[in-house]
Structure formats: structure tokens, C-alpha cells
Amino acid sequence: MAQRQRGSVLVIGSVNLDFIIKSDIPLPGQTVLGESYSKRAGGKGANQAVAASRISKNVCLVGCIGVDTEGEILKDSLKKNNVDTKFLFKNQEFSNSGTAFVVVDTKGENSISVIPASNYGLTIENIDTAIKEVQPEVLLLQAEINLDVLKEVLKKYSRKIRIIFNLAPYFNVSKELITECDPLIVNELEAKDLLGIEIKENYQEITDLFSKICKSAIVTLGSQGVLICEESSYEKIPALPIKHVIDSTGAGDAFVGSCAAYIASGLPIKEASRKATKFAGISVSRPGGFDSYPEIEEI
Numbered sequence: 001m002a003q004r005q006r007g008s009v010l011v012i013g014s015v016n017l018d019f020i021i022k023s024d025i026p027l028p029g030q031t032v033l034g035e036s037y038s039k040r041a042g043g044k045g046a047n048q049a050v051a052a053s054r055i056s057k058n059v060c061l062v063g064c065i066g067v068d069t070e071g072e073i074l075k076d077s078l079k080k081n082n083v084d085t086k087f088l089f090k091n092q093e094f095s096n097s098g099t100a101f102v103v104v105d106t107k108g109e110n111s112i113s114v115i116p117a118s119n120y121g122l123t124i125e126n127i128d129t130a131i132k133e134v135q136p137e138v139l140l141l142q143a144e145i146n147l148d149v150l151k152e153v154l155k156k157y158s159r160k161i162r163i164i165f166n167l168a169p170y171f172n173v174s175k176e177l178i179t180e181c182d183p184l185i186v187n188e189l190e191a192k193d194l195l196g197i198e199i200k201e202n203y204q205e206i207t208d209l210f211s212k213i214c215k216s217a218i219v220t221l222g223s224q225g226v227l228i229c230e231e232s233s234y235e236k237i238p239a240l241p242i243k244h245v246i247d248s249t250g251a252g253d254a255f256v257g258s259c260a261a262y263i264a265s266g267l268p269i270k271e272a273s274r275k276a277t278k279f280a281g282i283s284v285s286r287p288g289g290f291d292s293y294p295e296i297e298e299i
Contacts, residue, residue, distance in 0.1 A: 008059075008135070009137065049078065064120075089126045185218045254280040
């Protein structure tokens with residue numbers, strides 16, 4: 001069995017082709033005129049892997065792409081961003097690659113609809129193969145793959161490898177599956193759904209609830225920064241001040257991916273979160289997915 005390498009991050013997640021529309025976000029039943037349209041590689045798994053690769057030279061993505069031209073475009077894009085794509089699988093039952101439709105308004109806020117397609121073709125056998133060969137320091141998970149496969153990963157590996165779990169998109173996960181997550185990362189809405197309380201400035205209450213269900217937790221608060229919950233204590237880290245937000249698409253993934261890489265390198269969660277907060281802050285001040293993610297020298 002290969003020796004575990006310090007700083008190595010194995011991301012298990014989605015790879016999508018994002019269709020970006022610059023426009024006001026329409027209300028139900030409303031039609032609006034857009035300003036522009038573009039395509040680029042994305043998906044939570046891909047975004048987080050690229051963010052991690054800006055910090056660590058040992059990042060591998062386990063995912064499933066379609067048997068189509070788009071799949072090859074996505075793979076090439078990841079390679080150009082220094083992500084190991086050896087474990088990007090193809091499943092003949094899922095011919096189309098995943099897609100996401102993203103509307104970004106003039107303030108940089110976004111609304112996203114995802115069609116998983118080939119992302120649901122990733123199997124536990126695919127993941128077992130990758131973990132056995134890579135022997136990562138950290139497993140980074142999200143919820144844009146088949147949920148039964150995701151639950152199996154949590155059940156099988158949570159006591160063997162450090163797992164960082166971004167519970168997004170939110171689903172009603174069994175608490176026993178996330179007890180070893182270190183950290184569990186959620187935004188305000190996901191935290192509300194998970195804990196059953198409003199997320200305001202009740203930070204000690206939030207921390208006490210998280211202490212009962214996982215080893216540590218991070219709540220991303222958008223422009224208000226992040227809340228770090230470890231055991232019975234918390235710390236709120238402010239966001240990087242940004243004069244003008246260009247595009248917030250992928251900002252959460254920028255934080256998660258870079259934070260995972262910093263943790264894999266040996267930094268404590270609070271220090272990793274401070275650096276990741278700056279990383280994500282820089283990303284929203286620039287246009288364009290992967291291209292918006294800063295290099296490590298900028299942090």
C-alpha cells in the first residue's frame with residue numbers, strides 16, 4: 001500500500017459544464033433580457049479541486065464525465081489547472097456530462113440549477129480504487145454525486161481518513177454519518193436546515209449543537225465571513241473587504257477547496273480558514289470560474 005503523502009487532497013465530486021448568463025435574476029414567471037452568455041468548466045468537485053491545486057501540488061479529483069465532447073473539454077481544463085485527472089471515469093450508462101445553468105446579476109450574486117447527468121455514474125468501486133492508490137491526507141466531499149455512493153464513502157472511510165465534508169447541496173443526512181467530519185462545512189441556509197435553528201449571532205448555541213454531531217464545523221456567512229466551531233468554543237473570522245464584487249460564482253468552493261488544502265498541509269482549522277477566507281475574497285473580485293482563483297503567492 002502506498003505511503004500517505006502530507007498535503008495530498010483527494011476530492012470526490014462533480015464535474016459540470018457551466019452555462020453562465022449575466023442578467024438580473026428573474027422572479028417566478030418573469031422574463032428578463034440578459035447581457036451576455038458564456039461556457040466554462042465547473043461543478044463543486046472541479047471547483048474545489050482547482051482551488052486546492054492553487055495551494056497544494058498533490059490534488060486528485062475522482063469523478064465521472066460523460067462519453068461526449070464536453071467530457072473531454074472538462075478533463076483538459078482540469079489538467080491545465082494542475083489537477084490529477086487519472087481517476088476521472090466514464091460510465092457508459094451516462095453519456096452526457098453534468099451541466100449547470102448559472103445566472104449572475106450586476107451585484108455578482110447568482111442562482112444555479114444543476115443537471116447531474118454523468119456525475120451520478122460514479123461508483124463506490126471507482127472511489128475505492130482511487131483511495132487505495134492515492135492514500136490521501138484528506139478526503140474532500142460534497143453532495144453533487146449519487147447520494148447512496150456518498151453515504152457509503154462516509155460510512156466506509158470516516159474512521160480511516162480525515163474527511164472534510166461540504167454538505168452542499170443540502171440533504172437530510174443521518175447524523176451518525178457525519179460524526180467524524182473534521183470539519184463539516186455548510187453555509188447559513190444549510191446550517192439552518194441541519195440544526196433546525198435560525199443562524200443569527202447566536203454563535204455559542206450554534207457551536208454547542210455542532211459539538212454534538214461532528215468533530216468541528218465551519219459556517220460560511222458570505223460577506224460576513226466564516227464561523228469556526230470547535231468543541232465548545234467558536235471564532236468568527238471576518239471576510240476580506242471587497243470594494244466591488246464581480247462574480248461570486250464558485251466563491252464558496254474557493255473557500256472549501258483552499259481550506260482543505262491548507263488543512264492537509266498541517267495548518268489548524270482556524271489558521272486554514274483565515275487563509276481560505278482571503279483566497280475566496282480575492283476570487284469574487286475577478287470574473288471567471290477557475291481563472292478567478294488566486295495563486296498561493298497572493299495569499
